[in-house]
Amino acid sequence: MGTPELKYQLKEQIIKFLNLISVTPEDIKDDEPLFGEGLGLDSIDSLELIVLMDREYGIKITDPKEGRKILVDINTMVDYIEKNRTK
Amino acid sequence: MFYIHQSSCISAQKAFSDPSETSLTASVNNKLYACDANYDMIPPNTLRRLGKAVKMGIATGMQVINQQAVDGIVIGTANGGLEDCIKFLNQIIEFEEGRLTPTNFVQSTTNAIAGQLGIMTVNKGYNITHVHRGLAFENALIDTEMLLQENPDRSYLIGGVDEISEYNYTIDTLAGCYKKEDVSNKNLLRAASAGSMAGEGAAMFLVNNSKQDAQASIRAIKTLHSTEFDSIEKTIQDFIQEHVSGEEKIDLILSGKNGDARLDAYYEKCVSLLPANTPVGYYKQLTGEFSTATAIALWIAVTLLSTNRLNALLEIPATLQPKNILLYNTCRGNQHSLILISKP
Numbered sequence: 312m313g314t315p316e317l318k319y320q321l322k323e324q325i326i327k328f329l330n331l332i333s334v335t336p337e338d339i340k341d342d343e344p345l346f347g348e349g350l351g352l353d354s355i356d357s358l359e360l361i362v363l364m365d366r367e368y369g370i371k372i373t374d375p376k377e378g379r380k381i382l383v384d385i386n387t388m389v390d391y392i393e394k395n396r397t398k
Numbered sequence: 399m400f401y402i403h404q405s406s407c408i409s410a411q412k413a414f415s416d417p418s419e420t421s422l423t424a425s426v427n428n429k430l431y432a433c434d435a436n437y438d439m440i441p442p443n444t445l446r447r448l449g450k451a452v453k454m455g456i457a458t459g460m461q462v463i464n465q466q467a468v469d470g471i472v473i474g475t476a477n478g479g480l481e482d483c484i485k486f487l488n489q490i491i492e493f494e495e496g497r498l499t500p501t502n503f504v505q506s507t508t509n510a511i512a513g514q515l516g517i518m519t520v521n522k523g524y525n526i527t528h529v530h531r532g533l534a535f536e537n538a539l540i541d542t543e544m545l546l547q548e549n550p551d552r553s554y555l556i557g558g559v560d561e562i563s564e565y566n567y568t569i570d571t572l573a574g575c576y577k578k579e580d581v582s583n584k585n586l587l588r589a590a591s592a593g594s595m596a597g598e599g600a601a602m603f604l605v606n607n608s609k610q611d612a613q614a615s616i617r618a619i620k621t622l623h624s625t626e627f628d629s630i631e632k633t634i635q636d637f638i639q640e641h642v643s644g645e646e647k648i649d650l651i652l653s654g655k656n657g658d659a660r661l662d663a664y665y666e667k668c669v670s671l672l673p674a675n676t677p678v679g680y681y682k683q684l685t686g687e688f689s690t691a692t693a694i695a696l697w698i699a700v701t702l703l704s705t706n707r708l709n710a711l712l713e714i715p716a717t718l719q720p721k722n723i724l725l726y727n728t729c730r731g732n733q734h735s736l737i738l739i740s741k742p
Binding site: 329330351359361362 | 445493
């Protein structure tokens with residue numbers, strides 16, 4: 312799977328996992344912040360994203376400092392997934 | 399005795415919330431799903447995490463609290479956010495007790511409804527949830543009655559909420575709670591077979607000790623756990639004798655009859671203990687059967703005290719304007735409740 316396809320798939324998964332009502336993958340920009348501004352996610356969502364990374368890509372994020380660098384936007388998440396995925 | 403001042407309801411019937419609607423909303427696949435309500439008062443980030451029971455509870459609760467602040471919140475729910483609870487339990491199995499998502503767990507606890515209402519209204523007062531299956535709402539009423547005896551100047555939000563869970567519907571159907579054959583709610587009460595029809599909904603009330611401008615008074619509540627027919631009969635008889643005396647009479651029995659032929663004898667006995675020709679209204683063909691359906695029955699009773707707009711749906715005489723209404727309900731034949739409400 313190429314990077315654009317992976318980005319689209321990840322956006323679909325985020326929408327499904329977080330039940331983002333009336334948001335489509337096209338609404339989420341690759342460099343848009345996931346937390347605070349942009350999508351406006353919060354701390355509970357960060358836990359859901361960590362579970363998503365584990366279940367869908369076999370990636371375990373255990374260090375909170377590491378998590379802050381990965382869960383910035385779609386670009387950073389996809390970059391990390393491509394380098395570390397086990398499934 | 400205490401008084402009801404505000405009320406709100408979400409049920410399967412559009413006619414309950416929209417006076418211009420007069421037709422019966424039909425059941426779908428032996429279920430009566432509650433109509434979608436306006437959830438604008440719930441912030442979008444909160445709304446997307448909530449299951450239907452919590453959403454219905456917040457929507458009806460906020461509608462009441464927005465009219466008048468309350469000193470505490472008392473909720474009755476047998477199962478709370480059951481659908482989310484089942485999702486969470488399934489995840490435990492599917493992911494072998496590994497990494498689990500927090501949202502389904504947090505929002506599926508039975509006290510999520512009262513908790514969310516407390517958070518959203520910054521209400522740090524009494525906040526409790528009663529979960530006694532078919533008597534959950536009745537126990538919330540009894541708790542509130544005692545609270546008002548201890549704190550006579552306070553006002554409380556009280557309500558009952560439950561939702562249909564697809565998973566539990568299957569289990570309850572296997573247990574004989576719901577009919578196995580296809581049935582329409584229009585014919586539910588005429589079906590001579592075991593089981594009822596699943597339903598869901600929420601009703602909330604603002605209650606206090608002030609008679610002024612009250613919509614209704616709750617004069618008495620009685621609950622009983624029993625399967626012994628004689629004991630149930632005596633309880634109903636004693637309740638009527640104790641609370642309806644002199645020239646007073648019950649103008650309407652609001653019966654919880656639910657189409658389950660095994661329970662008909664209880665409802666028929668209750669009716670037979672009152673003077674002949676006392677009108678009887680039924681509501682489970684409108685709401686479906688669920689553990690806190692008496693909350694919706696109370697909302698119907700409060701509405702009947704002030705308007706006859708629901709008379710046709712309940713199939714009671716169009717001109718009937720009751721002053722005293724007796725609610726009798728049994729959950730599975732082993733939990734029974736009697737509530738007497740009157741015009742203040």
